Amino acid sequence: MKMKRRDxxxxxxxxxxxxxxxxxxxxxxxxxxALPPEALGILYDSTLxxxxxxxxxxxxxxxxxxxxxxxxxxxxxxxxxxSAKTLNIIKKYENGTAATKDVETDxxxxxxxxxxHCVDPSCVTACPVSALTKDKENGIVSYDKDVCIGCRYCQxxxxxxxxxxxxxxxxxxIVKCQLCSHLIEQGGISACCSVCPTGASLFGRVExxxxxxxxxxxxTPGKTYAFPVSSMDSGKTHNFTAPKYIRHxxxxxxxxxxxxxxxxxxxxxxFGLDAFPxxxxxSMSSGIQYAIYKGMVYPxxxxxxxxxxxxxxxxxxxxxxxxxxxxxxxxxxxxxxxxNE
Amino acid sequence: MSDAKPLGGRILTPTFLVCLLVxxxxxxxxxxxxxxxxxxxxxxxxxxxWGLWISYDVVVGSAFACGGYVMALMVYVFNGGxxxxxxxxxxxxxxxxxxxxxxxxxxxIGRYFNVYNLYLPWQINLHSVMLEVALCITTYVFVMxxxxxxxxxxxxxxxxxGAVLDKVVFVLIALGVLLPTMHQSSLGTMMLMAGYKLxxxxxxxxxxxxxxxxxxxxxxxxxxxxxxxxxRVYRLEDETHLLAKIGKIIAYLIGVYLILRxxxxxxxxAMPEAFSGSFLGYMFLLENALLLGGMFILAYPGYRHSxxxxxxxxxxxxxxxxxxxxxxxxxxxxxxxxxKYFPSIGEQMITYGLIALEIAGYMLFVKFFPxxxxxxxxxxxxxxxx
Numbered sequence: 001m002k003m004k005r006r007d008x009x010x011x012x013x014x015x016x017x018x019x020x021x022x023x024x025x026x027x028x029x030x031x032x033x034a035l036p037p038e039a040l041g042i043l044y045d046s047t048l049x050x051x052x053x054x055x056x057x058x059x060x061x062x063x064x065x066x067x068x069x070x071x072x073x074x075x076x077x078x079x080x081x082x083s084a085k086t087l088n089i090i091k092k093y094e095n096g097t098a099a100t101k102d103v104e105t106d107x108x109x110x111x112x113x114x115x116x117h118c119v120d121p122s123c124v125t126a127c128p129v130s131a132l133t134k135d136k137e138n139g140i141v142s143y144d145k146d147v148c149i150g151c152r153y154c155q156x157x158x159x160x161x162x163x164x165x166x167x168x169x170x171x172x173x174i175v176k177c178q179l180c181s182h183l184i185e186q187g188g189i190s191a192c193c194s195v196c197p198t199g200a201s202l203f204g205r206v207e208x209x210x211x212x213x214x215x216x217x218x219x220t221p222g223k224t225y226a227f228p229v230s231s232m233d234s235g236k237t238h239n240f241t242a243p244k245y246i247r248h249x250x251x252x253x254x255x256x257x258x259x260x261x262x263x264x265x266x267x268x269x270x271f272g273l274d275a276f277p278x279x280x281x282x283s284m285s286s287g288i289q290y291a292i293y294k295g296m297v298y299p300x301x302x303x304x305x306x307x308x309x310x311x312x313x314x315x316x317x318x319x320x321x322x323x324x325x326x327x328x329x330x331x332x333x334x335x336x337x338x339x340n341e
Numbered sequence: 342m343s344d345a346k347p348l349g350g351r352i353l354t355p356t357f358l359v360c361l362l363v364x365x366x367x368x369x370x371x372x373x374x375x376x377x378x379x380x381x382x383x384x385x386x387x388x389x390x391w392g393l394w395i396s397y398d399v400v401v402g403s404a405f406a407c408g409g410y411v412m413a414l415m416v417y418v419f420n421g422g423x424x425x426x427x428x429x430x431x432x433x434x435x436x437x438x439x440x441x442x443x444x445x446x447x448x449x450i451g452r453y454f455n456v457y458n459l460y461l462p463w464q465i466n467l468h469s470v471m472l473e474v475a476l477c478i479t480t481y482v483f484v485m486x487x488x489x490x491x492x493x494x495x496x497x498x499x500x501x502x503g504a505v506l507d508k509v510v511f512v513l514i515a516l517g518v519l520l521p522t523m524h525q526s527s528l529g530t531m532m533l534m535a536g537y538k539l540x541x542x543x544x545x546x547x548x549x550x551x552x553x554x555x556x557x558x559x560x561x562x563x564x565x566x567x568x569x570x571x572x573r574v575y576r577l578e579d580e581t582h583l584l585a586k587i588g589k590i591i592a593y594l595i596g597v598y599l600i601l602r603x604x605x606x607x608x609x610x611a612m613p614e615a616f617s618g619s620f621l622g623y624m625f626l627l628e629n630a631l632l633l634g635g636m637f638i639l640a641y642p643g644y645r646h647s648x649x650x651x652x653x654x655x656x657x658x659x660x661x662x663x664x665x666x667x668x669x670x671x672x673x674x675x676x677x678x679x680x681k682y683f684p685s686i687g688e689q690m691i692t693y694g695l696i697a698l699e700i701a702g703y704m705l706f707v708k709f710f711p712x713x714x715x716x717x718x719x720x721x722x723x724x725x726x727x
Contacts, residue, residue: 081678083387084387122534122536124466125466125468125469125534126469126470126471126534127466127469127471128459128465128466128469128471128472128475129455129458129459129461129464129465129466129472130464130465130466131458145452146455147455147458147464148451148452148455149450149451149452149453149455149456149458149459150450150451150452150453150455151449151450151451151471152390152391152450152451153469153471153531153534155387155390156390156391156532156534156535156538157534157535159536159537159538161387161388161676161678164387165387165390165451166378166451167378167379167380167385167386167387168377168378168380168381169378170375170376170377170378171451171452171454172378172379172451172452173451173452272678274537276537281533281534281535281536281537282534293473299519299523302519302522303515303516303519306418306514306515306518306519307511307512307515309417309418309420309515310417310418310511310514310515310518311511313416313417313418313420313422314417314510314511314514
């Protein structure tokens with residue numbers, strides 16, 4: 001009996017240790033998210049953006065967001081970053097004299113920050129109550145305030161610092177861009193793209209957007225090309241001279257890919273868009289979770305073993321079965337104390 | 342079932358009154374938080390969405406409350422019957438620690454009315470580590486109150502309930518060992534999701550194992566800490582020989598832990614960061630030095646049988662383990678966008694209030710309910726003073 005219990009213990013400990021240590025290798029056990037079939041997104045081309053902020057105004061209007069102002073009068077909207085009141089913002093990179101647009105040294109460039117609608121979103125995996133969900137068809141990551149418990153794990157998990165929290169509201173919500181899904185439902189497109197005068201924010205199917213981004217990377221700098229405006233299928237185009245792009249589509253592969261992607265002539269790190277590996281942090285942690293808790297097999301086996309052992313060890317101490325047992329413990333206790341190990 | 346007896350004695354001791362005062366102040370800030378929002382009380386922000394409340398009240402606090410877990414493991418799984426007198430006091434402290442961690446979560450989360458969604462099968466997200474932790478902790482709180490229920494049964498002579506409880510208590514105890522094993526390791530898994538925001542000194546796929554180890558040795562250290570204190574305060578029989586044995590277990594656990602921890606840092610090439618002279622490097626060294634110090638004292642029989650050194654070692658281990666958890670959740674966490682965080686006075690007061698509530702509750706319970714074994718009381722009736 002004694003041997004048996006020891007073996008059982010060893011097996012349990014070994015199994016648990018294996019489950020914990022093996023986890024990174026086992027991460028493929030979890031289905032890696034793929035781009036949804038009708039994935040919708042935005043291609044933001046920094047070189048086309050003139051910094052007019054029309055997208056910010058349109059975003060506030062379409063989503064009924066309040067003005068966020070540095071001045072006490074709150075006359076005009078001038079947020080400094082994404083916040084619980086701002087879902088979309090145009091920010092500016094500046095260096096040295098900031099004389100030339102889209103140049104890294106002594107130049108400047110614009111960047112649009114908003115939710116990137118990841119292919120494998122950390123926030124969706126993190127959320128315990130499925131308040132954040134990714135649409136199976138169009139891939140939009142949306143938020144349901146009627147379910148959210150406000151734990152803010154999504155904020156910890158998001159590698160792009162997107163979800164924001166209403167810190168000064170008694171019963172707060174998480175706030176983030178939902179790609180104007182309410183407009184898309186009615187056949188429209190994201191407000192920021194529909195008002196963008198230059199086509200810097202371009203709405204469309206992600207596959208088409210990647211195609212378009214690749215086309216732009218093929219362009220000869222200095223030659224004139226037609227660039228679609230508003231959305232891929234709007235039929236409207238503008239002619240621009242092609243810039244000297246950084247040869248990378250940011251968001252195509254970062255952390256499993258995103259549905260909002262960037263093109264730029266200035267290295268992406270300058271915009272606070274970090275160089276990320278292809279594998280998302282999600283796969284790491286939920287790989288471990290999966291290895292241990294898959295089908296709850298390990299926990300149930302351990303529970304059964306524990307119940308067996310507790311029942312056996314507890315039996316000896318019930319007063320009816322063995323009245324002097326506690327006294328023995330007591331005696332043993334004092335004895336042990338004297339021999340001082 | 343047990344030979345434990347209520348201690349009786351005066352309720353309104355000076356310590357108890359101080360606790361009530363702190364609870365009162367905390368109550369004011371809690372009221373303000375619910376009226377005006379979290380931002381009105383706490384320094385939490387979009388860069389640091391989790392602060393003192395999560396890192397101390399839940400992550401560190403629940404490790405401090407692992408005494409019940411480790412004693413159940415010792416007595417009922419490893420058949421260490423001689424430690425039986427330590428089970429109920431440890432369980433009581435754990436019960437308060439965990440229950441109040443639950444209360445603190447309700448203060449911390451924004452949309453508390455929606456909390457029931459954690460228990461709706463069609464709403465839960467099985468991929469979420471947070472879900473596992475939340476479900477495990479709530480179940481464990483219930484399990485602990487039931488595990489402790491024999492004390493109520495003995496006090497109020499609930500014979501029928503007692504008989505039912507006696508039949509299922511082995512299930513409760515088994516759950517009381519399984520659940521903390523699950524959620525204490527998951528508290529480590531939780532921060533894996535932070536990715537690059539967490540310093541490589543703490544971000545490792547071994548985090549779940551490291552969190553499990555810290556829960557174990559911090560639980561044991563808490564048993565020594567509480568055992569020594571309540572022994573002094575309530576003039577109980579000297580338990581040093583028993584506590585020293587627990588100290589020995591701690592020494593072994595920390596030994597294994599430190600090998601794991603340092604080997605992991607070394608293999609991942611993060612060791613230069615530890616000795617780079619950076620703030621985080623020092624925090625890493627301090628965290629491990631505290632544990633090493635505790636282990637050193639506990640490794641020598643001569644040292645660990647001295648009540649004073651044993652207590653000091655327990656404090657070192659508790660501080661080291663707590664620092665590891667603070668480092669993982671707050672100090673080593675850098676969202677990298679210029680955000681700063683240090684807990685505000687109001688935020689701290691709510692945490693102090695919860696600690697005071699734990700102490701006050703513990704003092705009430707040991708006087709009203711059979712917690713300490715009668716055999717432990719000094720033979721000569723000494724009036725209880727504090």
